[in-house]
Amino acid sequence: MIEVDVAIIGGGPAGLASAMKACEEGVKDILIIERGMELGGILLQCIHDGFGTFIFEETLTGPEYAQRYIDEVKKTGINVKLNTMVLEIDSAKRIIAVNQEDGLLEIEAKAIILSMGCRERTRAQILIPGDRPSGIYTAGVAQRYINIEGVIPGKKVVILGSGDIGMIMARRFTLEGAEVEGVYEVMSNPGGLTRNVVQCVEDYEIPLHLSHTITNIRGRRRVEGVTVAKVDSEMRPIKDTERFVPCDTVILSVGLIPENELSKSADVGMDPITNGPIVDEQMQTSVPGIFACGNVVHVHDLVDDVSKVAEVAGKGAAGYIDGKLKKRRSPIKVRAGRNVKYVVPQIIHGEKFDEDIRFYLRVKEIEKSVKTVVLADGERIFEKKIKIVKPPEMVKLDISPDILNRITGDELIIDVEGEEDEEKP
Amino acid sequence: MKRSHNFTCIVCPMSCQIELIEEDDKILEVRGNGCKRGEEYVTEEFTNPVRMLTTTIPVQEGRIAMLPVRSERPVPKNLLRRCMKELSKVRVKAPVRCGDMIYENILDTGVSIISSRDLSIGNCSEVR
Numbered sequence: 130m131i132e133v134d135v136a137i138i139g140g141g142p143a144g145l146a147s148a149m150k151a152c153e154e155g156v157k158d159i160l161i162i163e164r165g166m167e168l169g170g171i172l173l174q175c176i177h178d179g180f181g182t183f184i185f186e187e188t189l190t191g192p193e194y195a196q197r198y199i200d201e202v203k204k205t206g207i208n209v210k211l212n213t214m215v216l217e218i219d220s221a222k223r224i225i226a227v228n229q230e231d232g233l234l235e236i237e238a239k240a241i242i243l244s245m246g247c248r249e250r251t252r253a254q255i256l257i258p259g260d261r262p263s264g265i266y267t268a269g270v271a272q273r274y275i276n277i278e279g280v281i282p283g284k285k286v287v288i289l290g291s292g293d294i295g296m297i298m299a300r301r302f303t304l305e306g307a308e309v310e311g312v313y314e315v316m317s318n319p320g321g322l323t324r325n326v327v328q329c330v331e332d333y334e335i336p337l338h339l340s341h342t343i344t345n346i347r348g349r350r351r352v353e354g355v356t357v358a359k360v361d362s363e364m365r366p367i368k369d370t371e372r373f374v375p376c377d378t379v380i381l382s383v384g385l386i387p388e389n390e391l392s393k394s395a396d397v398g399m400d401p402i403t404n405g406p407i408v409d410e411q412m413q414t415s416v417p418g419i420f421a422c423g424n425v426v427h428v429h430d431l432v433d434d435v436s437k438v439a440e441v442a443g444k445g446a447a448g449y450i451d452g453k454l455k456k457r458r459s460p461i462k463v464r465a466g467r468n469v470k471y472v473v474p475q476i477i478h479g480e481k482f483d484e485d486i487r488f489y490l491r492v493k494e495i496e497k498s499v500k501t502v503v504l505a506d507g508e509r510i511f512e513k514k515i516k517i518v519k520p521p522e523m524v525k526l527d528i529s530p531d532i533l534n535r536i537t538g539d540e541l542i543i544d545v546e547g548e549e550d551e552e553k554p
Numbered sequence: 555m556k557r558s559h560n561f562t563c564i565v566c567p568m569s570c571q572i573e574l575i576e577e578d579d580k581i582l583e584v585r586g587n588g589c590k591r592g593e594e595y596v597t598e599e600f601t602n603p604v605r606m607l608t609t610t611i612p613v614q615e616g617r618i619a620m621l622p623v624r625s626e627r628p629v630p631k632n633l634l635r636r637c638m639k640e641l642s643k644v645r646v647k648a649p650v651r652c653g654d655m656i657y658e659n660i661l662d663t664g665v666s667i668i669s670s671r672d673l674s675i676g677n678c679s680e681v682r
Contacts, residue, residue: 166617176608190608190670192622192652196670196672277620278620304609332631516568522567
């Protein structure tokens with residue numbers, strides 16, 4: 130049995146930043162357990178730039194962003210186990226892991242930080258009918274093939290879904306000499322950031338077909354083509370708009386799901402909307418001493434936000450070990466109100482606050498000239514005007530301690546109020 | 555001849571649809587922009603659009619097969635494909651440090667291509 134102070138599951142951006150913060154806070158014995166052969170997580174295959182504009186105030190590639198944290202971790206006494214797969218965690222904070230060198234490992238931690246990230250939705254989860262030939266990949270898998278392994282998985286590509294990774298792969302395939310026939314998006318708006326629509330799709334004159342989907346995949350051994358169709362307002366394919374598109378590769382960029390098999394084995398309470406653990410403002414889950422941060426909690430659009438929230442978890446874990454985390458008797462529940470799909474953190478446990486709490490919220494629909502409003506006991510304790518809110522771009526609200534310390538009651542509601550809700554002068 | 559060009563501004567999340575009207579490359583009017591930064595963005599996009607180039611280079615004797623690289627600074631957008639062609643001939647040998655120069659002054663742009671990670675010696679066939 131190995132005993133550690135803080136065990137961190139996953140050495141991607143969330144794991145690295147939480148480890149650094151816990152170390153800065155004075156935790157002596159920190160262990161990062163990483164399934165891959167090196168630290169950095171998915172950043173290592175995200176070779177495009179645009180990372181780090183908030184944290185480092187410059188634009189870095191994924192590997193560069195990871196390198197900055199890896200270099201810092203190497204300077205500390207943080208232990209790392211690579212090529213090590215965690216099989217199980219229980220609520221007593223015992224970890225079972227395995228690797229080739231040590232065999233089976235039993236680790237007992239005073240605190241655990243869950244930072245396993247997320248995984249891609251696959252064909253099985255969106256139920257595309259048709260044959261089952263080779264040549265169908267999720268965007269992240271294709272990204273790994275091209276950027277790490279140096280293999281181009283196809284020559285004529287159809288991309289389903291306009292999430293950021295899908296659009297980034299449209300550009301990547303094109304630059305590497307493959308033909309991207311088009312990007313098909315079932316929604317009436319692009320799923321990713323406008324920057325990627327412009328710089329990955331429009332720059333290369335790749336057609337972006339909104340309100341379209343794939344209704345069939347055809348191919349005996351290899352993909353031979355797909356049937357695409359326009360969809361109606363309820364996202365049902367319109368039969369007489371179907372057309373056949375010959376291609377040898379189908380790339381799916383149809384969403385990400387937090388990876389929480391291990392969280393469930395530890396009986397961590399889950400949020401059915403985010404598919405991640407319910408966390409408080411310290412990023413502590415429902416199991417005392419188990420913290421979570423990054424895409425395992427909810428899918429972020431910027432790695433900078435992941436690093437920032439990971440620091441909260443690292444500090445929280447350090448505080449937990451020192452017995453410094455005080456909890457109020459009845460926690461404050463944070464509820465998603467009008468045009469809000471979800472809010473993280475979902476609960477507030479603190480009694481007194483001396484730092485801002487950052488709330489992350491994702492809206493349901495695009496809306497212009499809105500006001501985000503925080504209501505406590507029916508009283509508007511916070512308001513902020515925002516020019517536009519969109520589902521692909523997370524809204525961040527920093528609520529200051531003087532507001533937080535005034536909260537009475539046990540519920541906060543966060544609304545996004547539209548123009549029509551406001552009183553007209 | 556007067557010509558109109560349409561842009562989607564990416565400076566902020568508003569994504570303004572901006573129209574630029576020019577005559578013989580001289581900008582006559584910019585409209586649809588919600589702010590000054592939008593005008594600057596489309597002016598730049600019309601006169602000298604630039605992009606960062608990020609790609610990979612095969613590595614010999616490395617821990618992994620490919621080395622991610624990037625341009626130090628953005629390069630003219632219309633040269634991206636030619637840069638890719640130029641870089642397709644390049645091979646590097648491990649070890650490489652993040653920031654190492656991989657290709658100097660690509661296509662006389664004055665911009666060099668640099669490594670974007672540390673890559674130590676290894677046998678990447680084990681990884682596959």
